[in-house]
Amino acid sequence: MLVEDKIGKIELLMGNHAVVRGAYEAGVKVAATYPGTPASEIGDTFAKYAKEMGIYFEYSTNEKLAFETALAGSWSNLRSIVSMKHVGINVAADALLSITYGGIIAGMVLVVGDDPSCYSSQNEQDSRYYAKFANIPCLEPSNPQEIKDMTAYAFDLSEQFKLPVMIRETTRTAHCSGNVTFGKINQNESAPLFTRDKLRKAVLPANAYKLHPDLLNRFADLTKKMEDSEWHKVEMHGKIGIIANGITMNYVKEALAYEGVTNISLLQLGITNPLPVEKIKSFLQHCEKVLIVEELDPLTETAVKEIAFNNHFDLEIHGKDYLPTTYEFTTSILHTAIVKLVSIQPKESFVGALIPSAIIPPRYPVLCPGCPHRGTFFAIKKAFPKAVYPSDIGCYTLGIQPPLNAVDTCVCMGASIGIGAAMSKFLPEKVVCTIGDSTFFHTGLPALANAVYNKSKLTIVLVDNSITAMTGQQPCASCGLSSLGESETAIQPEKIAEAMGIKFIRIVNPLHILDTIQVLKEAAENEGTNFIVAREVCCMIDKVKKPKIKTIEENCIGCMICTKTFGCPAILWNGETKKTHIDESLCNGCGACIEVCPSHAFVRKEK
Amino acid sequence: MKEYNIVLCGVGGQGTILASKVIAQTAVRLNQKCRVGETHGMSQRGGSVISHVRIGENIYGALTPDAHGDLMIAFEPVESLRYMNYLKKDAYIILNNQPIIPTSVNSGLATYPAYTEIINHLTQISKNIIDLPATKLSEEIGGVLFLNMVVLGTAVKVPGFPYSKEQMMESIKELVKPQFIDTNLRAFEAGVSAYKIKET
Numbered sequence: 001m002l003v004e005d006k007i008g009k010i011e012l013l014m015g016n017h018a019v020v021r022g023a024y025e026a027g028v029k030v031a032a033t034y035p036g037t038p039a040s041e042i043g044d045t046f047a048k049y050a051k052e053m054g055i056y057f058e059y060s061t062n063e064k065l066a067f068e069t070a071l072a073g074s075w076s077n078l079r080s081i082v083s084m085k086h087v088g089i090n091v092a093a094d095a096l097l098s099i100t101y102g103g104i105i106a107g108m109v110l111v112v113g114d115d116p117s118c119y120s121s122q123n124e125q126d127s128r129y130y131a132k133f134a135n136i137p138c139l140e141p142s143n144p145q146e147i148k149d150m151t152a153y154a155f156d157l158s159e160q161f162k163l164p165v166m167i168r169e170t171t172r173t174a175h176c177s178g179n180v181t182f183g184k185i186n187q188n189e190s191a192p193l194f195t196r197d198k199l200r201k202a203v204l205p206a207n208a209y210k211l212h213p214d215l216l217n218r219f220a221d222l223t224k225k226m227e228d229s230e231w232h233k234v235e236m237h238g239k240i241g242i243i244a245n246g247i248t249m250n251y252v253k254e255a256l257a258y259e260g261v262t263n264i265s266l267l268q269l270g271i272t273n274p275l276p277v278e279k280i281k282s283f284l285q286h287c288e289k290v291l292i293v294e295e296l297d298p299l300t301e302t303a304v305k306e307i308a309f310n311n312h313f314d315l316e317i318h319g320k321d322y323l324p325t326t327y328e329f330t331t332s333i334l335h336t337a338i339v340k341l342v343s344i345q346p347k348e349s350f351v352g353a354l355i356p357s358a359i360i361p362p363r364y365p366v367l368c369p370g371c372p373h374r375g376t377f378f379a380i381k382k383a384f385p386k387a388v389y390p391s392d393i394g395c396y397t398l399g400i401q402p403p404l405n406a407v408d409t410c411v412c413m414g415a416s417i418g419i420g421a422a423m424s425k426f427l428p429e430k431v432v433c434t435i436g437d438s439t440f441f442h443t444g445l446p447a448l449a450n451a452v453y454n455k456s457k458l459t460i461v462l463v464d465n466s467i468t469a470m471t472g473q474q475p476c477a478s479c480g481l482s483s484l485g486e487s488e489t490a491i492q493p494e495k496i497a498e499a500m501g502i503k504f505i506r507i508v509n510p511l512h513i514l515d516t517i518q519v520l521k522e523a524a525e526n527e528g529t530n531f532i533v534a535r536e537v538c539c540m541i542d543k544v545k546k547p548k549i550k551t552i553e554e555n556c557i558g559c560m561i562c563t564k565t566f567g568c569p570a571i572l573w574n575g576e577t578k579k580t581h582i583d584e585s586l587c588n589g590c591g592a593c594i595e596v597c598p599s600h601a602f603v604r605k606e607k
Numbered sequence: 608m609k610e611y612n613i614v615l616c617g618v619g620g621q622g623t624i625l626a627s628k629v630i631a632q633t634a635v636r637l638n639q640k641c642r643v644g645e646t647h648g649m650s651q652r653g654g655s656v657i658s659h660v661r662i663g664e665n666i667y668g669a670l671t672p673d674a675h676g677d678l679m680i681a682f683e684p685v686e687s688l689r690y691m692n693y694l695k696k697d698a699y700i701i702l703n704n705q706p707i708i709p710t711s712v713n714s715g716l717a718t719y720p721a722y723t724e725i726i727n728h729l730t731q732i733s734k735n736i737i738d739l740p741a742t743k744l745s746e747e748i749g750g751v752l753f754l755n756m757v758v759l760g761t762a763v764k765v766p767g768f769p770y771s772k773e774q775m776m777e778s779i780k781e782l783v784k785p786q787f788i789d790t791n792l793r794a795f796e797a798g799v800s801a802y803k804i805k806e807t
Binding site for chain 2: 119143175
């Protein structure tokens with residue numbers, strides 16, 4: 001469907017799918033990613049269609065490597081795209097901030113998914129700073145059609161100025177579906193070709209010194225050419241104006257329509273780096289009062305105020321004094337700001353029914369029924385009851401929730417080993433950290449070397465479910481599958497630990513709770529860097545149907561150890577009978593609960 | 608066409624995303640502007656989920672503004688309360704009556720409200736509640752996997768719902784795997800027949 005060569009066909013596409021269609025229409029040849037919400041579906045969709053599209057695709061082991069893969073594509077004269085979540089760009093930044101000096105060859109597009117409101121992220125960083133920081137264009141689409149069109153356009157723009165081009169999505173644009181009209185597929189038949197150019201491809205100090213002015217000149221040229229870009233949309237009406245970027249203009253338009261206000265001038269910025277200074281100047285000259293609308297940080301607002309100051313404009317400029325700096329916007333938030341801006345009595349109400357929060361039980365995301373991580377955390381708490389528990393980023397971060405409470409820290413990819421190793425030398429408590437297999441290959445490897453080299457006393461539990469589970473079960477280096485799902489030799493983390501000189505290395509199956517506790521207790525007695533692989537495949541991809549578990553009611557003594565310390569969603573507590581029972585529609589037969597129960601109330605059903 | 612906002616809520620894994628897609632696919636096939644906003648990632652792991660489907664020429668964003676939802680399809684009872692803020696006065700509410708008990712309740716940290724208490728709270732915003740044994744109906748047909756089709760079937764009978772039974776069935780045929788079309792359509796039909804406003 002996504003690769004159909006039908007100009008004018010209208011399909012329901014999610015923002016992330018629209019990225020792929022746009023890239024395909026532009027003749028992309030190389031795509032790489034490290035999965036991360038809200039950008040994950042871009043890579044997954046390339047993985048699905050890579051063969052049909054005739055392109056190279058890889059799940060790289062981290063975002064820097066994905067970026068470098070795309071750069072290698074571009075330098076090989078192949079149009080390339082790389083996608084990542086916003087925090088991924090922190091990892092890729094090392095390559096990004098230097099490559100702009102010498103520049104790229106074939107079009108290179110960097111798609112970044114920001115996450116205002118932290119739906120699935122550890123921070124709310126505003127990635128537009130990176131565009132400014134690196135002197136690259138930043139395009140901000142507002143709907144799936146624009147995402148597709150801007151992505152296709154970004155390749156041309158990139159080639160014209162020899163710069164990677166950033167497409168900035170947010171969770172709301174990435175995961176918004178809507179009507180998208182297909183365009184022409186560009187049959188780009190460019191052959192792989194490397195052109196030697198040491199000045200531009202090897203940014204040694206002497207070269208970088210010469211190239212910095214060159215970068216600034218290219219950016220100045222870009223700024224001039226983007227002044228009249230079709231992605232900026234102006235509607236001149238009254239003396240009150242609103243300047244908004246990307247998705248935020250949607251909320252402005254809705255709020256205005258509900259209120260029936262039509263005499264407001266609008267400037268929608270489709271490109272927020274570089275800003276169209278002349279266009280903004282004439283917009284400001286026309287207005288007596290403007291509101292700058294942007295989610296997260298006041299980048300545009302600061303720039304607009306600078307323009308007004310430099311030109312001695314006398315007008316009221318509002319921004320973050322009317323709108324929040326945190327969280328994603330809504331029509332209701334914009335409605336409040338606009339009512340204030342135009343001083344009207346509001347007609348439309350956005351006051352929803354009062355939510356009876358007091359009676360609504362929290363429904364935290366939890367580890368799935370049958371998830372092997374639950375057994376690992378249960379065993380860690382038994383063997384290390386008073387330890388400090390640094391953890392990392394993945395499904396297993398959910399070990400923080402009650403009743404497991406086995407995660408104390410979560411910062412960024414790989415930090416569990418980095419922080420844990422140092423803490424193990426500073427604190428009197430034992431330190432035991434958890435890290436997933438995909439995260440281990442992402443940034444855990446250098447941390448492990450550091451832990452060994454600098455003599456940690458850390459117990460590392462590698463929760464190896466052989467997949468990148470949280471973001472949608474993408475393959476990774478430890479799973480025995482290639483990026484396109486073909487059979488591949490898995491890289492074994494325990495061999496790496498051995499090569500690094502770790503003496504205490506054990507492999508356990510976390511569904512065998514008693515064995516796991518035993519091994520962890522041995523580790524607790526051992527002083528150096530301990531490396532335990534808790535290996536069991538993710539229950540979402542393990543297709544082997546196991547017989548389910550049932551409760552022998554007369555054996556249940558109502559101690560609630562299962563519900564209060566293990567917390568499998570398939571184990572239910574009956575407040576009347578004071579006994580537990582298994583919800584068979586949820587149970588996937590992992591059997592870990594059998595060894596959790598002290599009174600043998602759980603048994604596996606006969607087939 | 609007139610703006611129509613649908614809020615679908617439930618628990619991760621219940622099939623709200625496919626249900627949203629069926630409605631949106633119908634809109635796109637009929638050449639009507641639509642937007643879908645979904646929850647992905649962390650919240651899918653048994654957490655609370657919400658999808659918005661919005662149809663109309665003047666809609667731009669993917670989120671239903673507060674107090675502008677015409678229809679709520681609650682796949683799980685208590686989840687209807689969590690998203691009440693989106694509903695218009697007298698909006699229609701399709702309420703699956705089968706709870707999914709959260710871990711917070713199981714481990715004794717919270718309590719699950721009585722079904723009548725949930726209904727009482729909802730009636731403060733609307734009496735147009737369709738009290739639906741959707742889980743039970745889906746189990747009779749082939750399992751909870753088909754729950755989303757049952758509630759969609761009920762939705763086509765809701766006054767003001769923009770699409771007919773036939774239009775929605777067309778989309779189901781386009782979106783589900785060929786071998787499951789039949790069961791999905793039977794679940795959908797069961798939902799259509801089960802439509803009834805609760806007497807309050």
